[in-house]
Each structure stands twice: as structure tokens, then as C-alpha cells.
Amino acid sequence: MLSITQLLALLTTALLAAAHATQPKTNDGYTPTTVSNGGTIVGAVTYDGPTPERRPIEVATKEEVCHKDPIYSETLVVSEDNGLRWAVISIAEINTGKPFPDPENPDTRPTLDQKGCTFTPHVVVVPRQHPLTILNSDGVLHNVHTWSRRNRAKNVAMPGMIEEMKLKFRRTETIRVTCDIHPWMEAWIVITDHPYNAVTDENGAFKLTDVPPGTYMLRMWHESFGPMEKEITVRSNEETRVEFALSKADRLKEGNKNGQ
Amino acid sequence: MSRNHLRSPCCEDDRKASGRCAPRRVALLAVGCGVMIVALNACLNDSQSIALLDSSSITAPGSRGYALYQANCAACHGASGRGNGVAAIALKIRPRDFWNEPFRYVSTMDGIPTSDDLAQTIRSGRLLGEMPASPWLSDEDVRALAEYVLEFNRLGWVERLSGDESMSAADVEEIASDRVTPLEPIVVSMPSPDFRPSSEVGRSLYVQACASCHGPSGRGNGLNMPLDDRGRQVTVRDLTSDPIRGGASPTELFKRIRCGVPGTPMPAQPALTDDQVWQLVFYTRQLMGRPLGQTNP
Numbered sequence: 001m002l003s004i005t006q007l008l009a010l011l012t013t014a015l016l017a018a019a020h021a022t023q024p025k026t027n028d029g030y031t032p033t034t035v036s037n038g039g040t041i042v043g044a045v046t047y048d049g050p051t052p053e054r055r056p057i058e059v060a061t062k063e064e065v066c067h068k069d070p071i072y073s074e075t076l077v078v079s080e081d082n083g084l085r086w087a088v089i090s091i092a093e094i095n096t097g098k099p100f101p102d103p104e105n106p107d108t109r110p111t112l113d114q115k116g117c118t119f120t121p122h123v124v125v126v127p128r129q130h131p132l133t134i135l136n137s138d139g140v141l142h143n144v145h146t147w148s149r150r151n152r153a154k155n156v157a158m159p160g161m162i163e164e165m166k167l168k169f170r171r172t173e174t175i176r177v178t179c180d181i182h183p184w185m186e187a188w189i190v191i192t193d194h195p196y197n198a199v200t201d202e203n204g205a206f207k208l209t210d211v212p213p214g215t216y217m218l219r220m221w222h223e224s225f226g227p228m229e230k231e232i233t234v235r236s237n238e239e240t241r242v243e244f245a246l247s248k249a250d251r252l253k254e255g256n257k258n259g260q
Numbered sequence: 261m262s263r264n265h266l267r268s269p270c271c272e273d274d275r276k277a278s279g280r281c282a283p284r285r286v287a288l289l290a291v292g293c294g295v296m297i298v299a300l301n302a303c304l305n306d307s308q309s310i311a312l313l314d315s316s317s318i319t320a321p322g323s324r325g326y327a328l329y330q331a332n333c334a335a336c337h338g339a340s341g342r343g344n345g346v347a348a349i350a351l352k353i354r355p356r357d358f359w360n361e362p363f364r365y366v367s368t369m370d371g372i373p374t375s376d377d378l379a380q381t382i383r384s385g386r387l388l389g390e391m392p393a394s395p396w397l398s399d400e401d402v403r404a405l406a407e408y409v410l411e412f413n414r415l416g417w418v419e420r421l422s423g424d425e426s427m428s429a430a431d432v433e434e435i436a437s438d439r440v441t442p443l444e445p446i447v448v449s450m451p452s453p454d455f456r457p458s459s460e461v462g463r464s465l466y467v468q469a470c471a472s473c474h475g476p477s478g479r480g481n482g483l484n485m486p487l488d489d490r491g492r493q494v495t496v497r498d499l500t501s502d503p504i505r506g507g508a509s510p511t512e513l514f515k516r517i518r519c520g521v522p523g524t525p526m527p528a529q530p531a532l533t534d535d536q537v538w539q540l541v542f543y544t545r546q547l548m549g550r551p552l553g554q555t556n557p
Contacts, residue, residue, distance in 0.1 A: 152370045155371070157520075157528065165530070180486060180487075183485070
């Protein structure tokens with residue numbers, strides 16, 4: 001038999017659950033304004049340590065599109081000058097600043113393509129509640145399988161004849177994405193609650209523009225290294241340089257399976 | 261009575277022997293005997309999960325679901341719902357671990373079962389899954405059990421998310437509730453008036469959307485090493501000879517094809533039209549050797 005308190009607890013849980021179902025969190029923690037006198041944060045992420053030799057992955061499928069170009073692992077990509085690719089740079093907490101990129105504009109909207117049996121880009125940043133455009137340039141069946149914890153799990157098929165699809169995520173999280181049909185395919189979707197994020201290029205470089213002057217924690221995340229933070233100060237119309245120098249000791253022992 | 265208090269006598273040896281604690285003796289006695297099952301429950305869990313079970317009004321001893329669950333389900337699913345009941349060893353297919361595995365037979369696009377989805381499993385059992393039907397349970401009993409097993413799933417999220425330092429206790433509660441709150445179920449409507457089942461159309465859709473996994477002729481031989489969400493090997497269903505566990509009726513097949521089978525590689529198909537899914541339902545039945553008549557979709 002249920003006691004009164006248990007009944008009450010039950011009721012509250014039910015009510016809370018209902019409330020959650022109808023009120024997804026939005027980007028209301030961030031207010032976009034015009035930033036006229038912002039500063040710029042530029043810098044690079046470097047890794048000075050042993051890197052595995054980069055050789056093409058053996059692709060166990062007969063599908064032709066998967067053999068057009070050699071496919072490489074993107075888990076640890078380092079340039080000759082030690083620049084580390086695919087690191088995510090974000091301001092840890094910021095409540096107001098420049099507007100989000102237009103989610104409908106094909107040039108700026110966050111996009112994840114399935115091309116040559118890889119996910120491109122390997123790391124994509126999406127503001128929460130904004131659509132992520134998923135493309136299938138291959139014309140063969142792929143599935144987008146997310147390994148999320150804070151967000152609901154998704155595993156959606158993208159048959160060859162479907163060229164475009166949209167996905168939305170409710171909460172900030174760094175989510176690994178795989179394809180069960182082509183197990184070497186892997187990408188990371190970074191869900192954020194503000195537009196101050198960058199992914200390092202092939203030289204390890206990054207740039208954040210129109211940052212309101214102030215002192216911030218700048219966060220670096222990379223799947224092979226995990227997070228790192230640095231305090232920085234941004235001044236009006238000035239450039240602030242930041243370097244994240246990583247070494248062997250910073251490597252994660254096992255690969256990262258969930259993006260914390 | 262404290263559960264911790266009962267923990268040590270029955271499980272230390274088993275824990276050493278197998279690394280996991282599932283004492284047969286106690287469990288066999290447990291079927292039909294509430295008190296002994298409480299003892300088993302205590303054996304199977306560390307103090308944290310016992311605390312979690314006790315913290316929930318749904319899973320705490322004394323709730324409606326508790327007695328029903330212990331009497332009808334614990335033998336397979338384990339007294340605390342981790343899929344490790346005594347009878348589990350004898351089953352070809354693992355009973356669901358409600359804490360750590362998603363539910364598979366759902367009618368929603370986000371992989372979370374509705375109360376009706378769970379009720380259907382509980383009332384009619386799952387073919388080949390060796391999960392028996394329980395026609396003697398009243399509707400209220402079935403609802404209580406559905407709520408009970410879903411609560412295990414929520415506690416599983418609380419348990420996993422609690423390890424994450426970046427989350428407050430309130431975040432953990434909120435996200436855990438969210439992850440067991442389903443979207444509206446999909447509507448399985450009749451095919452449009454000009455719909456005609458066609459082997460050709462069905463076959464071409466099958467080739468584009470299914471054959472990579474189920475193989476060109478449906479034998480389930482398309483994938484190399486398919487894994488479930490916990491990294492254990494799964495088998496892609498052989499559509500020509502394996503029983504369809506979630507049910508082979510057109511409506512159930514429609515739901516499986518549209519919503520996918522969560523926790524396994526089988527994806528949802530949000531991009532197909534209803535008529536395309538119906539073509540696939542007909543084509544799947546054809547592969548199964550049980551084609552559907554033209555008049556009765």
C-alpha cells in the first residue's frame with residue numbers, strides 16, 4: 001500500500017515529468033546584442049609528442065563511394081609544426097554578445113555531411129535548439145547514431161535517396177556520432193549555448209571575433225586529450241593571443257567515448 | 261528492515277568466484293517469496309543502488325509494482341531489475357537489464373517507450389525473447405509494472421549521470437526524468453487510397469534503406485560485427501527465418517521500421533513517407549514468407 005507521502009512523491013514526479021516534456025530548455029541563458037568594440041582571441045593548440053603514423057584505414061565494404069579517396073583516422077591529426085587539428089575552443093561562460101550564425105543560411109548553418117564514407121567535418125559546433133543540417137552526398141545508406149547522455153539518443157537512417165535532414169539537440173554536450181554500417185565513421189557534435197566557439201584548423205589555429213571586453217575562462221577540448229582551461233582578458237579592438245601546448249602526459253589513456 | 265543488513269551473508273562467496281553476485285540458492289527460493297527476494301535484492305547491489313531503489317517511491321518495498329514485480333518478473337529480470345535473475349542463465353536471449361539498456365519495442369521517434377508500449381510487452385510477452393505473456397494481470401497491475409520497470413530505467417540514468425562532476429544533483433534529476441519521458445507516439449495510419457503494395461517498389465526501398473544490414477536477400481548478413489549500445493555483439497535479424505520479436509503484425513512492423521530498435525544498430529527512418537514504410541512492411545512480410553493479402557494491409 002502507498003502511504004500519503006509516497007503518493008505525493010509519485011504525483012510530483014509525474015507533474016515534473018510532464019513539465020519537462022513540454023518545456024525544453026532554450027538558449028534563454030544567452031542574450032544576443034550588437035558588439036561594436038569587441039576584441040579578438042587568436043591562438044593555436046599544439047601537441048609535442050609521439051603521433052601514430054597516418055595511413056589509410058582498411059575499408060571493409062564493396063560500396064564504390066567508400067573507395068574513391070583514402071580514409072584516415074581523425075583522432076589525432078598533428079601538422080609538421082605540431083599544430084593540433086580538431087580541438088574545440090570555447091569561452092566557458094558568457095551571457096551576452098554577438099548573435100548566433102543564421103541557421104538557415106547555407107553558408108553559415110552548421111552542417112554534417114556524409115561524404116566518401118566519412119563524416120565531414122569531423123567536429124561540428126551547433127547552438128542548442130538550432131537545427132543541424134545532415135547531408136548525404138554519398139547516395140548510399142548511412143545511419144547517424146549519437147552517443148549522448150544529456151540529450152536523448154538518436155539513431156536515424158539516411159538512405160541514399162534522402163539528401164538532407166535536420167537534427168536538434170536540447171542541451172549543451174559534446175556528443176560522439178558513429179555509423180553502424182561503416183564502423184570507421186566517427187564525428188563529434190558540440191552543442192553550445194553561445195556563439196563563441198571555434199574548431200582548430202589543420203595548423204592548430206583558431207580565432208574568435210567580436211568578443212565583448214572582459215575576463216573569461218577559455219576552454220580547450222580535444223577527443224584525445226580532454227578539457228583544459230586558461231584565464232584570458234579581452235580588450236576593446238585588441239587581439240589577445242592564447243596558446244594551448246599539449247604533451248604526451250596530457251593524452252587520454254583510452255580513447256574518448258563520451259565527450260566530457 | 262534495512263537491505264544493507266542482509267547483504268553480506270549471501271553474496272561474498274559468489275562475488276569472489278564470479279566477480280558478480282547472483283547466488284542461485286537464494287534466488288530459487290525467492291520465486292514467490294517476498295522476504296527472500298528482498299535478501300537477493302540486497303545481494304545484487306552495492307549500497308549506492310540500494311539507496312537509489314529505496315529513494316524512489318515507485319521501487320521501494322510496499323509499492324503496488326514491487327510485489328507484482330517480485331512475484332512475476334524478478335526470476336528473469338533480477339530482483340533489482342538488472343537483467344540477472346536466476347532463470348536468465350537458461351535463456352537464449354538475455355532478459356532486459358532495465359537500468360542500463362534502452363527498451364527496444366517502442367512507438368516513439370526518440371526511442372523512449374510509452375506506457376502502452378511497455379504494457380503491450382508485459383501483457384503479451386515477447387516472441388522468442390522467451391518472455392512469457394501474463395494474461396492474468398489486471399490492467400492496473402500491468403500499468404503498475406510498466407511504471408515500475410521504467411523507474412528502474414530512470415534510476416539507471418541517475419546512477420550513470422551522478423558520476424559526472426559537471427552536473428548538479430538537480431541537473432541529474434532533470435535529465436534522468438527527461439530520458440524516460442517519451443515523445444507522442446507515432447500515428448500508424450492506413451496507407452493512402454491509391455496505395456498498391458508492390459514487390460518492385462518494396463524491393464527498391466529495401467535495397468536503399470535496409471540491405472546494407474539485413475543483406476541483399478534478408479538473411480541478416482549485411483554487417484560485419486554489429487554491436488549494441490553497450491558494445492556487445494548483436495545479430496541482425498534474419499528476416500527470412502528469425503521470429504520477429506516485437507510482433508509481426510503490419511502495425512508492429514510499421515512501428516519497428518519507422519522508430520527503429522533502440523540500443524541496437526537498427527535505425528529509425530524519419531525521412532521515409534508513410535506509404536514508403538507500408539511498402540517496406542509488405543516487402544518484409546514477403547521476405548518472411550508470409551505475404552499480406554492485397555485487401556488487408
